[in-house]
Each structure stands twice: as structure tokens, then as C-alpha cells.
Amino acid sequence: MDNKPTFPATKPQTLGILGAGVWGRTLGQLVSQNGHRVEYWSRSGDRSLEEVVTGANILLSAVSMKGVASVLSQVKAIGLGTDTIIVTATKGLDPQTTCTAAQLWQRAFRDRPVVVLAGPNLSKEIQQGLPAATVVASNDESAASLVQEVFSSSNFRVYTNPDPLGVELGGTLKNVMAIASGVCDGLQLGTNAKAALLTRGLTEIIRIGTHWGAQMETFYGLSGLGDLLATCNSPLSRNYQVGYQLAQGKTLAEILPDLEGTAEGVNTTQVLIQRAKTLEISVPISYQVHQLLEGQITPKDAVEALMLRDIKPE
Ligand SMILES: NC(=O)c1ccc[n+]([C@@H]2O[C@H](COP(=O)([O-])OP(=O)(O)OC[C@H]3O[C@@H](n4cnc5c(N)ncnc54)[C@H](O)[C@@H]3O)[C@@H](O)[C@H]2O)c1
Numbered sequence: 001m002d003n004k005p006t007f008p009a010t011k012p013q014t015l016g017i018l019g020a021g022v023w024g025r026t027l028g029q030l031v032s033q034n035g036h037r038v039e040y041w042s043r044s045g046d047r048s049l050e051e052v053v054t055g056a057n058i059l060l061s062a063v064s065m066k067g068v069a070s071v072l073s074q075v076k077a078i079g080l081g082t083d084t085i086i087v088t089a090t091k092g093l094d095p096q097t098t099c100t101a102a103q104l105w106q107r108a109f110r111d112r113p114v115v116v117l118a119g120p121n122l123s124k125e126i127q128q129g130l131p132a133a134t135v136v137a138s139n140d141e142s143a144a145s146l147v148q149e150v151f152s153s154s155n156f157r158v159y160t161n162p163d164p165l166g167v168e169l170g171g172t173l174k175n176v177m178a179i180a181s182g183v184c185d186g187l188q189l190g191t192n193a194k195a196a197l198l199t200r201g202l203t204e205i206i207r208i209g210t211h212w213g214a215q216m217e218t219f220y221g222l223s224g225l226g227d228l229l230a231t232c233n234s235p236l237s238r239n240y241q242v243g244y245q246l247a248q249g250k251t252l253a254e255i256l257p258d259l260e261g262t263a264e265g266v267n268t269t270q271v272l273i274q275r276a277k278t279l280e281i282s283v284p285i286s287y288q289v290h291q292l293l294e295g296q297i298t299p300k301d302a303v304e305a306l307m308l309r310d311i312k313p314e
């Protein structure tokens with residue numbers, strides 16, 4: 001007997017995708033292939049935000065972090081249908097509040113389900129139809145299940161998770177480590193150094209994330225360890241590219257204009273350091289990335305500073 005599931009498992013839905021950048025378009029491609037209707041809104045497009053928002057029963061934001069506060073206040077002014085599910089695929093931190101994107105959406109729409117979508121998802125591979133897996137996390141189990149059904153296909157395996165904060169922080173904080181990892185490869189520090197960086201990087205992510213209120217085990221899943229491995233090992237990652245080029249001696253001002261899309265880790269590092277200082281959380285790797293991005297130290301100085309810290313138990 002053939003036990004293979006058939007996709008799509010749910011009746012056609014209408015998705016409004018806010019932010020028609022690389023990731024918004026890739027996610028739109030996945031759901032269109034599953035037979036769902038997709039309407040895009042972007043600030044430079046010709047569709048009105050009102051049209052896209054009012055027509056959608058699932059509203060997905062793939063706007064980069066710097067645009068989230070402004071876009072959600074425009075959506076708030078328009079209003080959402082009573083059954084609308086909000087999905088956020090942004091991986092960043094808000095400089096004003098240090099909140100994640102989902103926290104901002106949930107504050108603005110307290111009575112609506114908010115679902116976080118995050119995982120090891122390099123868009124170029126997904127666009128090529130290569131297999132990938134992701135996580136949809138929410139406090140609202142039925143909203144997460146519907147979004148799981150909408151996105152699941154033979155190329156894209158979707159898991160639900162009840163810890164949206166942990167899932168979102170895994171995807172967000174690994175961008176800082178991806179910059180460090182690009183530096184590590186750019187300086188040709190070798191496989192031992194890379195393994196040490198990723199392992200201690202995960203420890204740092206867990207220290208921050210659990211202090212924030214996320215569950216430790218979430219960080220060992222796809223959106224934590226999974227996304228850390230993908231992003232820190234792939235030249236397709238824009239954050240990795242930033243680190244790699246810094247190691248080649250380029251400045252941030254020279255690197256950023258030529259990147260395809262947004263490297264959220266640059267902004268995330270700043271916000272993270274602000275939060276870690278206020279809450280007195282030790283983040284040695286993120287601190288060195290911050291100093292490097294600020295132009296205060298060279299990549300070699302950053303490595304030396306990490307290696308020469310006080311010795312301590314693991
Ligand atoms: N590309 C990927 O592989 C990938 C995978 C997973 C998650 N993400 C996350 O998705 C988000 C978007 O990434 P991307 O690769 O699509 O970047 P991108 O730069 O290609 O797209 C960003 C989108 O946000 C919009 N935007 C930015 N500021 C805005 C503002 N003030 N008002 C309205 N719109 C604004 C841009 O117009 C654009 O449509 C990031 O948070 C990224 O970390 C990306």
C-alpha cells in the first residue's frame with residue numbers, strides 16, 4: 001500500500017505577502033506551487049497595502065527588520081479580519097525596543113495568532129527545488145498546524161513547535177555567528193577553529209535565549225543548531241559573506257551595497273550588544289563581532305581576543 005501523504009492537505013488559502021524581496025518571493029513560490037493564492041505587497045510595487053491585507057486570510061511578513069515597525073503600523077491602520085493569521089519570517093531585532101519581529105506583531109495585534117517561520121532555509125537552494133525543512137511556531141496550535149499544511153510539500157518539510165520565541169531567536173542570533181564564521185573561513189583558520197566557534201556560538205545563543213524566556217531544547221532543533229550549521233557553512237549566506245569579506249580587508253561600507261538582499265546580522269549584533277550590556281549577559285563572540293563591525297579591531301585582533309580570555313571550565 002502507498003502511504004505517501006498528498007500535498008496540499010488543506011483547501012486553497014489566500015496569502016498576502018508583505019515584502020517582495022528574496023525570501024518573500026521564495027516563500028510565495030512554495031505556496032503557489034501548493035495551489036494557494038498569493039498576493040504580494042512591497043513599498044515599490046503597484047498593489048495597495050489595503051487590497052493585499054484585506055484580501056488575505058494569512059498575512060505573511062518577509063520584510064527586513066528595519067521595515068517591520070513601519071509596515072505593521074500601516075497594517076494596524078487598515079485593520080485585520082477577525083480570522084487572519086499573521087506569519088512572520090523576519091530574522092532580526094528591533095533597535096528601538098530590542099524585540100523580535102513576532103513580539104512586535106503580537107503587541108500590535110494582541111488577539112490574533114502570530115506564527116514564526118524559521119529554519120535552515122537558504123533561499124537560492126529552495127528556489128532550485130532542493131529539499132529543505134523548516135519550523136512554524138506559535139502559541140496557537142491550530143494556526144501553526146494550518147500554516148504547516150499550507151507550506152508542506154515533497155521539497156519542503158514543515159514541523160510545528162510551541163516555542164515561538166526560541167524558534168525566532170535561533171534564526172536571528174545565528175546571523176551574528178554567521179558573520180564570525182565567515183571571518184573564520186576568510187582567515188583560513190581551519191576546521192578545528194570552526195567547530196569551536198559553532199559550538200561556543202551555540203552556547204552563547206542558548207545563554208541569551210534562555211535568559212529571554214525561550215526553551216533550551218528549541219535551540220538544538222532546526223531553527224537553532226540547524227540554521228546555525230546551514231548559515232555558518234554556506235557562501236550563499238549574506239551574513240557569512242559579510243564576515244568573509246571583512247576578513248579579506250574590505251570595510252562594511254564597501255561590502256553592503258553589493259550584497260543580494262539584507263544581512264540582518266549587522267543590525268542584530270548592535271541590538272544584541274545593547275541588550276546584553278543592560279542585562280549583564282556574557283556574549284564574548286558577539287562582542288568581538290560588534291567591535292569588528294564598528295571598525296574598532298581587525299579580524300585577527302578579534303580571534304586573538306577570544307583565544308586569550310581567562311581560562312575556565314566548559
Ligand atoms: N533570503 C533568505 O534566504 C532568507 C531566509 C530566511 C529568512 N530570511 C529573512 O527574511 C527577511 C528578508 O530577507 P530577504 O533576503 O528577502 O531581504 P531583501 O532585502 O531581499 O528583502 C527585504 C524586503 O523588505 C522590504 N523593506 C525593507 N524596509 C522596508 C520598509 N521600511 N518598508 C517596507 N518594506 C521594507 C524591502 O523592500 C524588501 O521587499 C530578513 O529578515 C532575513 O533574515 C531570509
Ligand SMILES: O=P(O)(O)OC[C@H](O)CO
Pocket residue numbers: 091119120121122123175178227230231236237238239240262263264
Ligand atoms: O543569507 P542569510 O545570511 O540572511 O541567511 C539566510 C537564512 O537565514 C538561512 O536560513
